[in-house]
Amino acid sequence: MNASATGSSLAREGSPELQRCESVLDGELVEDQPFPAVRVPWRRRLRRWWHSSPRVPLSLKTRAQAVQALKDGIVAVLRSPWRFVGAVVRGLVTGARLWRRWITVRDYREAAEESQKLADKFTEIRALTLFRWKVTGAVLVAVTLAIFIIAAIYGERPLRIVAAAASVALAVLGRRKDGKPGRKPSLAGPRTLTWTMDTQVLVDAFRDAKLIGKDESLRLVERATRVGDGWSVIVDLPATRKAADVVKHREALASALAVDEIQLIVERVRGNGGHAGRVSMWVADEDPYATPPRRTPLLGVSQWDAWQPVPFGRDARDRRIDLPLVWTSLLVGAIPRQGKTFAARLAAAGLVLDPHTRLYVADFKAGKDWVAAEQVAHRFLSGDDTEHVLALKDWLVELVSEVQSRYRRMRDLDDEICPESKITPDMSRDSALNMPITAIFIDEVQVPLEDRTPIDVQGKKLTAGEYIGELLTWLAKKAPAAGVVLVLATQRPDSKTIPSGLRAVLGSRFALRVMDWRDSNIVLGEQMNTRGYDSSRLLPSHKGVGILRPDGETQAGADVLAMTVRTYYMPVEDWQDICRRGRALRLAAGTLTGHAAGEDAALLLDPVGAAKAIGSAPAPVDLPDPLAAVVEYIEANADDREFIPTAELVGALDFEPNAFGRQMSEYGCSSERRRITTEDGETRQVRGYLVADIRRAAAEQGCGRGS
Numbered sequence: 290m291n292a293s294a295t296g297s298s299l300a301r302e303g304s305p306e307l308q309r310c311e312s313v314l315d316g317e318l319v320e321d322q323p324f325p326a327v328r329v330p331w332r333r334r335l336r337r338w339w340h341s342s343p344r345v346p347l348s349l350k351t352r353a354q355a356v357q358a359l360k361d362g363i364v365a366v367l368r369s370p371w372r373f374v375g376a377v378v379r380g381l382v383t384g385a386r387l388w389r390r391w392i393t394v395r396d397y398r399e400a401a402e403e404s405q406k407l408a409d410k411f412t413e414i415r416a417l418t419l420f421r422w423k424v425t426g427a428v429l430v431a432v433t434l435a436i437f438i439i440a441a442i443y444g445e446r447p448l449r450i451v452a453a454a455a456s457v458a459l460a461v462l463g464r465r466k467d468g469k470p471g472r473k474p475s476l477a478g479p480r481t482l483t484w485t486m487d488t489q490v491l492v493d494a495f496r497d498a499k500l501i502g503k504d505e506s507l508r509l510v511e512r513a514t515r516v517g518d519g520w521s522v523i524v525d526l527p528a529t530r531k532a533a534d535v536v537k538h539r540e541a542l543a544s545a546l547a548v549d550e551i552q553l554i555v556e557r558v559r560g561n562g563g564h565a566g567r568v569s570m571w572v573a574d575e576d577p578y579a580t581p582p583r584r585t586p587l588l589g590v591s592q593w594d595a596w597q598p599v600p601f602g603r604d605a606r607d608r609r610i611d612l613p614l615v616w617t618s619l620l621v622g623a624i625p626r627q628g629k630t631f632a633a634r635l636a637a638a639g640l641v642l643d644p645h646t647r648l649y650v651a652d653f654k655a656g657k658d659w660v661a662a663e664q665v666a667h668r669f670l671s672g673d674d675t676e677h678v679l680a681l682k683d684w685l686v687e688l689v690s691e692v693q694s695r696y697r698r699m700r701d702l703d704d705e706i707c708p709e710s711k712i713t714p715d716m717s718r719d720s721a722l723n724m725p726i727t728a729i730f731i732d733e734v735q736v737p738l739e740d741r742t743p744i745d746v747q748g749k750k751l752t753a754g755e756y757i758g759e760l761l762t763w764l765a766k767k768a769p770a771a772g773v774v775l776v777l778a779t780q781r782p783d784s785k786t787i788p789s790g791l792r793a794v795l796g797s798r799f800a801l802r803v804m805d806w807r808d809s810n811i812v813l814g815e816q817m818n819t820r821g822y823d824s825s826r827l828l829p830s831h832k833g834v835g836i837l838r839p840d841g842e843t844q845a846g847a848d849v850l851a852m853t854v855r856t857y858y859m860p861v862e863d864w865q866d867i868c869r870r871g872r873a874l875r876l877a878a879g880t881l882t883g884h885a886a887g888e889d890a891a892l893l894l895d896p897v898g899a900a901k902a903i904g905s906a907p908a909p910v911d912l913p914d915p916l917a918a919v920v921e922y923i924e925a926n927a928d929d930r931e932f933i934p935t936a937e938l939v940g941a942l943d944f945e946p947n948a949f950g951r952q953m954s955e956y957g958c959s960s961e962r963r964r965i966t967t968e969d970g971e972t973r974q975v976r977g978y979l980v981a982d983i984r985r986a987a988a989e990q991g992c993g994r995g996s
């Protein structure tokens with residue numbers, strides 16, 4: 290205690306109300322220790338020790354593991370009679386083999402053979418064989434006699450005891466031992482289930498799939514437990530082996546476990562409970578997509594919030610996968626009749642049910658799939674003629690102006706309403722600000738992108754397709770933060786149709802079945818097939834099943850790169866129902882506008898502004914160095930690469946490497962190590978930057994400078 294006495298009297302002399310009083314002590318409490326030791330209750334300490342101690346069996350650590358251990362125990366007890374008989378039979382076979390080896394004097398014979406003296410030793414070996422036959426005969430006679438005598442004197446009881454002891458001895462001899470020939474059946478039956486009971490089978494599968502070496506083993510972190518309609522297990526790989534490699538070679542592991550790869554989910558366990566060598570596996574009992582598809586949960590809700598991820602589908606483990614749409618964009622690609630339109634409509638359904646969203650729908654399939662959206666869409670077109678393509682071009686020009694105007698207005702808003710140059714939920718619902726979440730859905734986007742109608746853009750001759758590609762690329766880069774979402778579906782996900790610059794900036798990707806791994810990479814991103822994600826391997830019968838690479842967190846975890854998902858099934862009747870409800874919600878909220886309100890609002894076009902924006906899309910002149918030069922370089926040379934080696938940038942742009950690294954990190958771009966395949970086919974690990982990071986940094990810098 291540090292105290293000081295204020296000896297002065299508080300009463301002032303002469304004041305009638307105030308009287309003289311004793312000294313007042315004034316002080317402050319000073320702790321000896323800045324952080325006093327807090328006593329941890331013994332129960333908590335015990336619990337902590339129990340969970341972390343390697344001496345406590347795993348099965349006693351959690352309830353689920355204990356229940357599983359109990360189930361395994363019961364199954365083991367029920368199976369034990371058969372296992373015992375099996376072991377005795379194997380013991381008999383092993384015993385017979387050993388006896389044969391002994392009687393044929395195999396070891397002596399082999400030694401003689403090796404030293405090429407078999408002819409010399411032949412008589413000796415024969416004599417020994419004869420002698421051993423005689424010994425065998427004598428032992429048989431002696432045992433038979435002994436049995437008769439014991440049976441005559443003491444009855445059958447001692448014989449039974451001897452028989453039981455002999456069968457136990459045979460069972461011990463015949464017990465399954467790894468690596469001993471003759472004790473392990475060459476076909477272990479349905480391996481899918483065997484590994485759940487016998488971890489050795491799992492270890493063998495990892496070895497067979499060449500994921501671990503012959504002398505290496507796995508450490509069981511969590512024993513096999515029932516999760517949904519399958520088995521789940523978590524294992525640690527031996528030191529230096531990587532979980533990412535197991536994910537990559539999932540197919541080999543599926544083969545080793547004798548299951549279809551669609552039944553096997555392998556994930557790296559990340560975060561606090563995981564590390565680079567910890568693998569979580571889930572094996573479905575049967576094809577998880579053979580069951581009838583589920584209807585979308587949106588049918589059961591009266592309204593949806595566009596800021597919430599939209600229910601998109603289920604993964605093989607039947608986990609619900611929701612797709613975040615705001616602040617990102619989505620590309621759906623597949624060959625015909627695989628469920629692209631269904632997938633794009635699912636994304637749309639969530640936004641339809643939010644009356645504060647504005648929808649643009651361009652259906653170049655010109656079918657019935659999107660017709661119902663007419664009743665909610667601010668702008669709607671269906672057809673594949675030049676006039677439709679040109680109408681889309683005008684919409685995009687309007688959206689470019691809208692995005693620019695939003696950024697301008699956001700700059701003038703105070704920090705409390707708009708803390709960053711990004712739209713917030715409150716801003717999007719504030720009718721005075723007029724910045725609703727705006728989504729543009731373009732089905733069969735390859736139609737406008739391939740259109741060759743010549744147009745004049747501020748004196749520059751272009752085809753409509755090229756200009757639409759440029760507008761979409763600009764929007765995909767800049768519009769998500771301003772609340773404009775792009776959803777593009779294409780039947781032809783090839784590099785010629787969808788410009789690489791556009792692909793690179795689309796945040797979320799969903800690849801249903803495509804023709805080959807190249808097309809799959811075009812939708813999902815460079816080298817995704819080498820990381821174990823190739824949508825050309827999906828089965829044609831699995832309609833609506835695709836690989837989702839989300840931009841943001843999903844139920845499978847924030848760190849999961851991609852996952853196989855089956856979209857919810859939303860046939861036309863359900864879609865119509867949702868659109869009807871979306872219209873009613875908009876009517877009630879007073880937000881029904883444009884085409885849906887029967888008044889195709891005049892386009893607010895600013896072609897000069899849009900052309901200027903597109904012309905300066907990468908905005909290299911606006912950006913600080915070295916970002917400007919890097920952006921210019923990647924626009925010209927990155928194609929559809931996701932990763933640019935530092936050496937390439939430093940070499941091409943003539944930068945000093947250390948200063949370059951420092952400056953790039955100031956703009957939020959940190960380099961990382963990645964494996965790349967060089968032109969001569971070699972794989973090397975190099976340092977470099979993610980193109981997406983560079984573009985994001987450029988967009989931020991560009992926005993900050995008044996794009």
Ligand SMILES: Nc1ncnc2c1ncn2[C@@H]1O[C@H](COP(=O)(O)OP(=O)(O)OP(=O)(O)O)[C@@H](O)[C@H]1O
Nearest residue numbers: 582625626627628629630631780832833856857858
């Ligand atoms: N999640 C799903 N579950 C089951 N079946 C589905 C699912 N999604 C789509 N399908 C089926 O796939 C068929 C094709 O779907 P969709 O029309 O979306 O294909 P598409 O890829 O857009 O075809 P196209 O390229 O010809 O336009 C649908 O008729 C539907 O029956």
